[in-house]
Amino acid sequence: MPTDAIFNIPEIDEPLTAFLPDGWVALVTGGGGTHLLAKQFARHGIGRVPVLYYTTHERVADVERAFGDFGWDASGMQVRNLAGEYYDQVLSRELAIARVRERGLTLAELATPTASPVGAPSFDLTHRLIGDLAALDGRFRLVLDSIDFLLDVLPVGEVVNLARQIRYRAQTLGGSACLVLRPEVHDRRTVGALEDLADLILRMSAEPRHDSVDLALVIEKVRNHPERGRYCRLAVGRDGFVAHPPDGGAGTTKGTPS
Amino acid sequence: MSATPGSISGAFAGALERCRTGIEGLDNILSGGVPKGNTVLVAGNVGTGKTTLSLEFLVRGAEVGEKGLFLSVTEASTRLIQNLSTFEFFRQELVHEGRIVFVDVPVLYEKLGLNRDELTSDDIDVFVRTIESLARETGASRVVVDSLTSILYRIRQPERVRDFVLKLSQVLNRNSCTTLLVSEIGGGPGPLSPHGVEEAIVDGVILLGNTRRQGDILRVLQVVKMRGTPHSRAQYVIELTPIGLLMAPHLKGGRSEER
Numbered sequence: 001m002p003t004d005a006i007f008n009i010p011e012i013d014e015p016l017t018a019f020l021p022d023g024w025v026a027l028v029t030g031g032g033g034t035h036l037l038a039k040q041f042a043r044h045g046i047g048r049v050p051v052l053y054y055t056t057h058e059r060v061a062d063v064e065r066a067f068g069d070f071g072w073d074a075s076g077m078q079v080r081n082l083a084g085e086y087y088d089q090v091l092s093r094e095l096a097i098a099r100v101r102e103r104g105l106t107l108a109e110l111a112t113p114t115a116s117p118v119g120a121p122s123f124d125l126t127h128r129l130i131g132d133l134a135a136l137d138g139r140f141r142l143v144l145d146s147i148d149f150l151l152d153v154l155p156v157g158e159v160v161n162l163a164r165q166i167r168y169r170a171q172t173l174g175g176s177a178c179l180v181l182r183p184e185v186h187d188r189r190t191v192g193a194l195e196d197l198a199d200l201i202l203r204m205s206a207e208p209r210h211d212s213v214d215l216a217l218v219i220e221k222v223r224n225h226p227e228r229g230r231y232c233r234l235a236v237g238r239d240g241f242v243a244h245p246p247d248g249g250a251g252t253t254k255g256t257p258s
Numbered sequence: 259m260s261a262t263p264g265s266i267s268g269a270f271a272g273a274l275e276r277c278r279t280g281i282e283g284l285d286n287i288l289s290g291g292v293p294k295g296n297t298v299l300v301a302g303n304v305g306t307g308k309t310t311l312s313l314e315f316l317v318r319g320a321e322v323g324e325k326g327l328f329l330s331v332t333e334a335s336t337r338l339i340q341n342l343s344t345f346e347f348f349r350q351e352l353v354h355e356g357r358i359v360f361v362d363v364p365v366l367y368e369k370l371g372l373n374r375d376e377l378t379s380d381d382i383d384v385f386v387r388t389i390e391s392l393a394r395e396t397g398a399s400r401v402v403v404d405s406l407t408s409i410l411y412r413i414r415q416p417e418r419v420r421d422f423v424l425k426l427s428q429v430l431n432r433n434s435c436t437t438l439l440v441s442e443i444g445g446g447p448g449p450l451s452p453h454g455v456e457e458a459i460v461d462g463v464i465l466l467g468n469t470r471r472q473g474d475i476l477r478v479l480q481v482v483k484m485r486g487t488p489h490s491r492a493q494y495v496i497e498l499t500p501i502g503l504l505m506a507p508h509l510k511g512g513r514s515e516e517r
Contacts, residue, residue: 094371104391105369106395107395107396
């Protein structure tokens with residue numbers, strides 16, 4: 001594995017390595033493998049730099065298991081289930097409050113300790129992430145899979161600002177970050193703001209074909225290098241995504257384009 | 259009942275049921291006590307004895323079988339009980355036996371999700387309903403809110419302030435509770451409550467303050483308003499002693515007043 005591998009897909013890494021600035025943020029959009037590509041990005045940072053992996057739709061064990069499916073070792077990576085933390089500290093509390101407001105509060109319930117002590121700061125997703133970013137002191141890799149969850153539960157401006165913070169830390173420390181986004185579920189202005197601050201935009205797609213799907217990746221944006229745009233057919237091999245060879249004979253598992 | 263100058267007694271007292279405060283001088287002024295179910299604003303600036311008067315009101319009630327509920331907004335109830343222990347009229351058993359129940363309002367806020375800067379109309383309804391259910395559960399016939407001012411910090415719109423005080427008074431009255439609402443006001447002349455609407459809604463106002471006399475600062479008490487009973491509006495000097503609040507007529511002469 002090259003020491004500067006981004007995804008360890010040479011057909012994609014090579015043009016990017018030469019033209020991406022030192023410290024960058026990528027948006028991984030579309031469907032058909034965005035989560036796997038984000039994991040592959042994280043996997044190739046492990047052992048080289050600290051890797052922070054934020055998941056919003058998988059449990060930590062699910063992420064580790066997905067790594068295990070490809071023989072990747074996730075032990076050198078910090079995996080955090082933001083949705084789980086949010087549920088535990090915000091939604092479950094809101095549920096308890098709604099229940100109490102609906103049916104009333106008894107003296108006995110008043111005496112039971114609250115989830116968070118009176119006066120304690122409430123859980124804040126943005127502060128949680130910024131706190132982790134602030135603790136970094138050198139190169140890093142960060143995956144946020146996905147930013148859609150944050151856009152669902154936080155004000156848009158706050159999420160865009162958070163993305164800027166990630167970019168700022170990446171630029172100042174020489175880090176890199178992959179933010180997974182489904183653009184079609186957000187308004188154009190929000191997507192535009194995120195696309196604008198991304199240095200790299202990768203759009204993935206999966207087209208049904210007979211009994212399989214054609215997987216593809218389009219490099220839509222490389223900051224200052226529009227000529228680096230590229231279309232690349234992908235297959236899933238034993239070590240994750242590989243570029244689909246022209247003859248279609250790569251060692252693929254499933255989802256191999258015909 | 260000993261005769262207190264300025265008190266109105268006998269035939270004027272009427273047939274209204276009274277809630278004796280247990281503070282002898284005050285009961286005399288009120289012709290036997292606060293009319294049951296009334297909501298009374300206990301207004302005054304810092305250090306004038308509002309909390310002490312309110313606590314004594316609950317203790318004296320508990321001693322004659324009237325349960326009390328104290329809703330404390332700014333001071334932890336454990337600390338209040340600690341301070342109360344310095345008074346000879348207080349016994350810890352009253353708390354242990356549930357004859358006086360202390361509730362920390364910040365805990366209530368936390369449980370009800372009222373930790374926002376400004377309470378909505380829905381929040382106000384939930385809050386009032388909860389106070390009512392706690393009064394019912396404890397069987398309280400005497401309730402103290404210390405302080406109303408602290409609660410109203412989160413209710414900024416005047417119409418919501420009016421709505422809250424009105425609803426609170428109504429639900430506690432409906433449950434036969436006689437209620438004291440502590441109101442913190444600044445010194446000097448002016449409204450008897452921070453928003454100026456509270457005193458118009460409540461049934462009574464007891465004003466506490468300070469006055470100077472020959473170099474001393476004296477605490478004074480005055481019943482400004484009490485629906486349902488004739489009462490004196492004279493000013494009384496009060497003293498906070500280990501055996502409770504003592505009152506004496508304020509002898510006028512050579513004083514410069516302040517509140």
